[in-house]
Amino acid sequence: MKRFRRCILALGMLAAPAWAQLSVTVDTTRPGAAIHKDVYGQFAEHLGSGVYGGMWVGTSSKIPNVRGWRKDVMGALRDLHVPLVRWPGGCFADEYHWREGIGPRERRPVRVNTNWGGVEESNAVGTHEFFDLVEQIGADAYVNGNLGSGSVQEMSEWLEYMTSDSKSSLAQLRRKNGRDKPFKLAYFAVGNEAWGCGGQMRPEHYTNLYRNTAAFLKAPPHLKPGIIASGGTSNGEDTKWTDLLSKDAPEGTVGISFHHYTLPTGDWKRKGAATGFPEEEWISTLARTLEMENYIKRNVAVLDRNDPQKKIGLFVDEWGTWYDVEEGSNPGFLYQQNTLRDAVVAALNFNLFHAHAERVRMTNIAQMVNVLQAMILTDKDRMLLTPTYHAFRMYVPFQGAVSLAATVERDQPYVLGASSVPGLSVSAARARDGKVHVAMVNPHPREARQVDLQVIGQQASRAVGQVLTAEAMDAHNSFRQPQAVTPQPYRASASEGKLRLTLPAKSVLVVALEP
Known part of the structure; x- marks a missing residue:
């Protein structure tokens, strides 16, 4: 009825x-x-209950799961035809050390997630678990490397661990941990938000580090992922990151990333409420999300000058609405309600990305479950689909369309x-x-x-x-x-x-x- x-x-x-x-x-x-399928990419960071609880419940949970991943959430994500998932961050990526997330889970070290809530990070979800996630939902994998607190060696060895089909010690270690064949890795990024939580770097410094790191990211030719540089933020008119990174970019560079978050007020101290807002914040949210087009146009002009062969894309690998957290929730967990306004924001951005499909070949909304503009919200064993989920589902025919x-x-x-x-x-x-x-x-x-x-x-x-x-x-x-x-x-x-x-x-x- x-x-x-x-x-x-x-x-x-x-x-x-x-x-x-x-x-x-x-x-x-x-x-x-062509509208690249990865324009509809997703993002799963170790943040709040975005991974733990929202998707991963462990193999001993009473919540129905497949090897620790919730059946209900996995089914909803398969129905969404998720083409790509970015992991493990975000800001978390530049504090994540991959070796702590392999081997028997009961032996993995427990760390503190200093970026998001100061909670314990069990490392229960690591490389093998992540690839199990993307394989269960039929998506490609985008891994973000640790440049901020890591090293060239650490990233180089992680790539070898994931992709080597040889009998090297790292490939053998992967096999010992349960994976014989190499993982299929679509993209690998060198750091995240190098201008902010990824190291407070200037574009000149990051560009030098990126070029050096990219030289050591080696994999079998048929298994080598596209390499992504961490670019700037859309807050402002600075195109220096794109300019420096696209000049004589290292071989294998497929994209330069940037992030664009939509705040109703434009004030990070008082962003605005997710519900109960006035019409003034309805229209301000829509107007602010469309400001991304000016940033895209400015940076595409730089790419057209430095990269006329169009080898390099402009990847919006974090985007979405960001409101004040829900009352009573941990401020570091970034949990917010998701309304019809968010679905309209999503659709406006889809149309914008389509209009610039020649360069915008990947985007990743932040985030997939329980964080910011999520597709899915969970509460213990319950799950619901948000209006943003439905917008993504309606636009599935545009994946790979002309x-x-x-x-x-x-x-x-x-x-x-x-x-x-x-x-x-x-x-x-x-x-x-x-x-x-x-x-x-x-x-x-x-x-x-x-x-x-x-x-x-x-x-x-x-x-x-x-x-x-x-x-x-x-x-x-x-x-x-x-x-x-x-x-x-x-x-x-x-x-x-x-x-x-x-x-x-x-x-x-x-x-x-x-x-």
Whole structure:
């Protein structure tokens, strides 16, 4: 009965009066860059209950698990088609020593996680456990090396341990610990946030260290991962990191990373609440997340100058919303509620990444479970899917798709006070199954949009997909109401040669076009 009422509610919102009549043109004859699957990457740091409890419960837990990893969470992540997972950090990466996370778990040393809450780190989840995680969910692996408190030798030996197919002592140690064949490693990063928690370095110093370290990161040619340099932050207009790192970059460098977090207030001391926020913080959050585009454009211009062959990508390997922590939780655990606002933020960023797919070839939202803008929240043996999870699930067809030109006419920006965002965000692509998919975001929290969709080069008489919306700006799923915010079926048919789509207020829409 509850499900029926939700469907009626969704239909009622779809029929709401439109605030503006817009026109969108998708040109299937103008294909652009491919949207790399890793644009939809995830991030799992040893932080709060992001790994321990949220995903890893150990083999002796009463919570159903496979070799220590929760069955319910693993199943949800498989359904999400997670393409890539970054591990072990984050700030934690530059204090992590890989040898402490191998061998019998009962013999591994216990450390203190000084970055996140000062809690004990058991090292129960190490290299072998991480690769078991990604293999269970069908994802690729992205490992972040320790430059801050580690050494070139430590990173070099870790890479050999993971990838060597020889009979070296490190490869034999891996076999002794239960893994005969090398692990499949897609990417390896040299440090994290070298300008901050990774060592308080200047770009010149880090660039020299990166070049030196990269020279010793060796693996069999068919198993060597792409090497990633840790770049700057999007807070500011500095492109020096990208400039220095992309000039004569070492062979094997595939990307330069940067991070962009969205705070409603822009103030790290008072970021803003995850729920119960005013409309001023709804629009400020959307406007601040879209500021990333200016940073991307500035750094892409530098890459185009230094790397005209386009060998190097711009990787946003940490992004998402960051609010004040939930009352009563450990401030170092970064646990926050996840609402419809977060789903809209995610979709706006997806469309932005698609628009710059030629250079933005990887992103990793922070983080996967129980931390910041999470896909999944858990409470002991309970689990729920967040609105952000549903946004990621709706956009799965864009993984590996070819972007298509999409233009908006007669757009009317959504404005409140000093903040302004475009009235409609659109992305289109031809998916691997040959279908054209169109994603639209209506950021206005009170007004619907009507969109006349014109498709060049292909007949489109129907649009079939899903819409995600809710009545309240801070609508969210809870353990008492885990289905409060879920996608609803959506269908529109052409009339008199026009395909008209109605977008409810504060909604995310993804449809496939049918002849």
